[in-house]
Amino acid sequence: MSSAAAFPVSTTSVSGASAVRIRVSRDDIVLRSGLVLLITLLVVAVVFPLYTLLSKSFEDNDGEFVGLQNFREYFETPALFTSITNSIGVAISVAFIVLVLAFVYAYALTRTKMPLRGLFRGIALIPILAPSLLAAISLIYWFGNQGVLKSWLFGASIYGPIGVIMASCFWVFPHALMILVTALSTADARLYEAAEALRTPKWRVFWTVTLPGAKYGILSTGFIVFTLVITDFGVPKVIGGRFNVLATDVYKQVVGQQNFEMGAVVSLVLLLPAVVAFIADRWVQRKQVALLSARAVPFQPKADPLRDWLLFVFCAIIAFIFIAMLAMAAYASFVTFWPYNLSLTLKNYDFDLMDGGGWEAYYNSIRLAIYCAVFGSGLIFLGSYLVEKARGIIWLRTILHLGAMLPLAVPGLVLGIAYIFFFNHPDNPLGFLYGTMGILVICTIVHFYTVSHLTCLTALKQLDPEFEAVALSLKTPVWRTFRKVTLPVCLPTLLDVASYLFLNAMTTVSAVVFLYSPETMLASVAVLNMDDAGDIAPAAAMALMIVYTSACFRIMHGLLSRYLKRRTQVWRNQ
Amino acid sequence: MPESKQAYLHIENLTKHFGGFVAVRQLSLEIFSGEFICFLGPSGCGKTTLLRAIAGLDPQSSGSITQGEKDISNLPPSERDFGIVFQSYALFPNLTVFQNVAYGLENQRLPKAEIRKRVTELLQLVGLPEQTEKYPAQLSGGEQQRVALSRALATSPGLLLLDEPLSALDARVRAALRQEIRALHERLGVTTILVTHDQEEALSMADRIVVMNHGRIEQVGTPEEIYGTPASPFVADFIGVMNFMQGEITSSGTVRIGENSINCETTNIQVGRKVRLTVRPEDILCSADSASDQALRENSFLLQVESVEFLGSFCRLILSGPEGFGKLKADLSTQQVHELKVTQNSRLTAEFPSRNLRIFPESS
Structure with missing residues (x-):
């Protein structure tokens, strides 16, 4: 019988033995590519713009380095x-x-x-x-x-x-x-x-x-x-x-x-x-x-x-x-001319007659909110899944997690300015995004990335960590388990995140105020601009349109969640 | 024990460290085809680490693992051949019992009818043929673990790994499932490794037990060997209950404890060496206090009863004896206790049969 005594132990032999390297499987390649891709996205959408902002503060009008002059x-x-x-x-x-x-x-x-x-x-x-x-x-x-x-x-x-x-x-x-x-x-x-x-x-x-x-x-x-x-x-x-x-x-x-x-x-x-x-x-x-x-x-x-x-x-x-x-x-918002004529009217909702983008701005906001909810929640959930569930390669996962935490420390206003500097730079191949709906979507998703990321992480941490181990033993590719188990179980969380992104995209001003163009005017920015122009009643009207829309969306989200809960309560522990 | 003693799993010089902490040290082991083997040890002894290295979930730092004829040391888990069951069951909560068991089969692109047949067969095997459409949350812990077991067996793996599968269940269910798993193994003959910290589980289920401590193997052997002839004081102490007495070898076949001498096998331990003498509580033979009998038999001493602990079918006595004996535990059947009229402070003659005594040299 083998016993410990048969194998003399010394620390040198432990460290001297050749290290075992597990062969990379197809799953690992998929997960690692995902990690690298998301890290790249976050670097381009957060780190580069912030770096540009930082370097801009040390330059003069002509782009010459002037140290701490500014x-x-x-x-x-x-x-x-x-x-x-x-x-x-x-x-x-x-x-x-x-x-x-x-x-x-x-x-x-x-x-x-x-x-x-x-x-x-x-x-x-x-x-x-x-x-x-x-x-x-x-x-x-x-x-x-x-x-x-x-x-x-x-x-x-x-x-x-x-x-x-x-x-x-x-x-x-x-x-x-x-x-x-x-x-x-x-x-x-x-x-x-x-x-x-x-x-x-x-x-x-x-x-x-x-x-x-x-x-x-x-x-x-x-x-x-x-x-x-x-x-x-x-x-x-x-x-x-x-x-x-x-x-x-x-x-x-x-x-x-x-x-x-x-x-x-x-x-x-x-x-x-x-x-x-x-x-x-x-x-x-x-x-x-x-x-x-x-x-x-x-x-x-x-x-x-x-x-x-x-x-x-x-x-x-x-x-x-x-x-x-x-x-x-x-x-x-319904008053004709405050405070002199208090009779009620709908004319303040006739946004197309005011400066500030008109109804188009409102529809743009809804478009932005839907894009953010759909693409943002998908992307963020994927990111948090990779951070939590990818096996090994801890350093890559840590980098992605840090990248996901960074946006929380950056105020929207700062992010918006950084985006101007970065995307408006003549040498930037991504410059075509400037002034489009695309840049608004990216900026808004990044702005609200961290909270969504943490929400998804919390949900994923509640899953049994051995699911992936079992799936591996059953020779199931990782994406199948993701689709069949992880995603369905986390669906309520995914809806919460989508809803969070939608509401914030509807109401945010700070980051997008620097990035909209005449074609991509947003409702929240229109409120600001109409107020600036002295059209306070129409500004109030537009702000209320945002409230009504958000409230409707919130109610729809509530109904959908309740339906989901009822449909899945058989297998969910109450 | 399986008849064909063919090594199926070969572990050689396996070491696993987490940073500076060495969880498994230079461990080598052979597991035979069709064998039911238990890794037994206290928490932190490295038994789960070893299991996860075999599965490839937490690969070893160095050393090699061969399964069948194949070196699997560098393979990712998805390319190894094993089924696994965890303490937490790890059943997919949103899939029915049927879908859980079919999960691995669906991946092999088998025809639907065949999958259905196989799943039904497996659920029959674990005694859950009626529960196919239920979700895990609707089942009891024992039932969930049965489902997990059939899911692991569905793809007919060459190796079944059980990571503390019974630890989350309550005592009654645990005992029942112990028998069932054992019976299942007898039927399927799949090489099985069970990790447990519960010695009763290991003793009742295993063909062979691997007792581990501090990342090393203390002893490998059948349950009888482990219990009857422990290879080290750790095993003697960890498995069952053991009395330890400090002594010194005075001549070949004699150990002196305090003022008294005890005859026992001293093998080749040199004279003068300090040793620990061990005896199981059930191996101490008690009889009524009688000076003449005591003189007649070897290794008999007069001991005083300190306390009596009633444990159902038997009683555990705490005895104190001559200097050096310390407090000894002795188990007597409840009937014997009545016959001998044992009470606190009564005196008994206790015999230590030499065939049941075992000595371990004191580490210097």
């Missing part, structure tokens, strides 16, 4: 420099306000027996259906120079930091709420039972169990709200007045003054806080992993009339404000 000029211009403090100040204020409000709201939704929780949840998600501009337009009707509640501001102007902060709070609220709801729903009931058994007072349970449990969710929300606000361009453009922020500076430098080099500098300055927030958020996410064990018992809230009704009042006020914001914009 940066020196930037920091010596007080008007530009104050934008930094303005931007950071607004972003921190909004992060703080939204964090407090959304936390209480999320707490009411997840930890209480408050009535109408489903309705409140639905109302709070409305802003996701609208471009960020909508909130700003609505605020103008409420508190603007001719607003109904102007007097409530005691003489202060809505055009400035107040308006920017209020409108930003509105549109980032659902983003914050979704993270906090997730953070608060994953509670371990056993901790609460233990606390109760030890006769802990309720406020102490809140401070010692609830808050620490949601700690990472709260931090993450803070970083994400900060990034969303500091990189948003629509709100300050519409309601910021003379209050300059980094995002509007970029737009002014590039679109207004055609000073591309300075635009590059400002967008790099804008990139910095976004990258810092991104890194901080990644760090927080990593910490979160081990928090909840698989054995945790889900928390079931108990009724507490006093608390539940107090929170009901709170949620009702927030929900009322949300509806008021939407309703005012909707109402104003």
Whole structure:
């Protein structure tokens, strides 16, 4: 009988033995080609443009390298420099306000027996259906120079930091709420039972169990709200007045003054806080992993009339404000001539008579949204599949994953400018894309790549890692298992991603505002342009068309998901 | 044991390391055609790593594997010949039982009727002929594992790999499935490797057991050999329950423990060497306290009962004896315990028959 003693072991013989190299199979060739292809796409669509942007900031008007000249000029211009403090100040204020409000709201939704929780949840998600501009337009009707509640501001102007902060709070609220709801729903009931058994007072349970449990969710929300606000361009453009922020500076430098080099500098300055927030958020996410064990018992809230009704009042006020914001914009879009002639009319929807692209812009937006949903979700799912399931070649998979994470750190505005520099360069063979629908699709998919990628990865990680091993033992090619098993099982996730891309493509302004051409004008950009031209009512009308379309799409997505769930519930573990 | 002792799988000098950690070290092994073999060991001993190297899922760092006449060391898993069953079943959730079992067959482009016939046959074999249209989530764990088994057998692989297939099931189902897998193997005769950390599973199912520890083989042998003549203290301790006593060889055939001498086979271990003397709890023969009997028989000592643990069909006594014996476990049938009127603090004569004693030299 063989025993260990028969084979003298020494470390030198281990390392000295010739290494085994497994022959590459047909499957491996397919998967590796896929990886290389996707990495190439991401390099061309993200890394090259960013590199061009970076090098542009060190050049003068004629393309000569001038070192830090542009940066020196930037920091010596007080008007530009104050934008930094303005931007950071607004972003921190909004992060703080939204964090407090959304936390209480999320707490009411997840930890209480408050009535109408489903309705409140639905109302709070409305802003996701609208471009960020909508909130700003609505605020103008409420508190603007001719607003109904102007007097409530005691003489202060809505055009400035107040308006920017209020409108930003509105549109980032659902983003914050979704993270906090997730953070608060994953509670371990056993901790609460233990606390109760030890006769802990309720406020102490809140401070010692609830808050620490949601700690990472709260931090993450803070970083994400900060990034969303500091990189948003629509709100300050519409309601910021003379209050300059980094995002509007970029737009002014590039679109207004055609000073591309300075635009590059400002967008790099804008990139910095976004990258810092991104890194901080990644760090927080990593910490979160081990928090909840698989054995945790889900928390079931108990009724507490006093608390539940107090929170009901709170949620009702927030929900009322949300509806008021939407309703005012909707109402104003039908008004003949605010505030002098309040009779209702449809003329504001006659977009073809205004500057701003007309109905064609609306149809372009739908086209863009469909392309992004179809091609984007397919491409992103494929990418995440390769990252998660390709065997061996870890370094290639890691590169693709890093490439997929990168877009999250790049604000849309920065991405848009980088695309101008890269695709508009005379030597670029891809220059034919410039000014087409193609570049808008690519830019939008890249802009929203990371969140979709992470969603797909989460779904794929839930599949048994041994599926592929079994398929290999049955001599099944990898694409057959992908088609027969992986794809059908992940279909609901794929639909979610498609829906996410569709809604964002409908509402986004920041990246595409630099890239549209007269033929590819988009609805969200039309809102901006009509507002700029003083046609506020038509701008509101177009913004509402986006809301209606998004809402319809959302409902269709909901019905389709429910149908799928019913059809597959036989095999899905409920 | 199979009659034809033909080596089917040859593993030579296989090493696998993950970074600096060596999971399997310079391991060599022969597995015979039609054999049911178990890789047994504590978690982290390298048994699963070895299995996955044989499958090509996590290729070895060095060393070679030959299956049949063919060197498969460098082949990707899809070009090797094996079926595999995992602890998690890994059944495709969106496919029915029928589609799961047919999955590998469809790939061979067999006619539909033939696939249907084969799948029905296989499900009959594992006792699930009625469940073809159900989905995995609608089956119990035991049923799911049966489906996984028939899926693995569908393509008639030359080698069946079972990676802790019973560990996720509850005790009753586990015992039943143990018998079924064994019976299935007897019927099909496919060379089978089972990875397990459960010694009972290994002892009851295997033709031969490979006991592994720290990435090395401790012993290879039939269940009887492994249990009866463990090759190392690790095997002695890991398989079943074992008493260990510290001693020293005083002359050939005699070991001194404390003040007492015990006769036993000392083979060729030199005199004066420190050793560990082992005896199984069921091999300690207990009788009533009687000084005269004790003097008559060899290796008999007077021990005191420290405690009695009732375990159903038998009782485990904890005995303390003369210096050096430490605390010893001895198993007595419940009937014997009554006959001898064993209670706490009662005294017993315990005999250590020399044929059941085994010594291991203390590592210096």
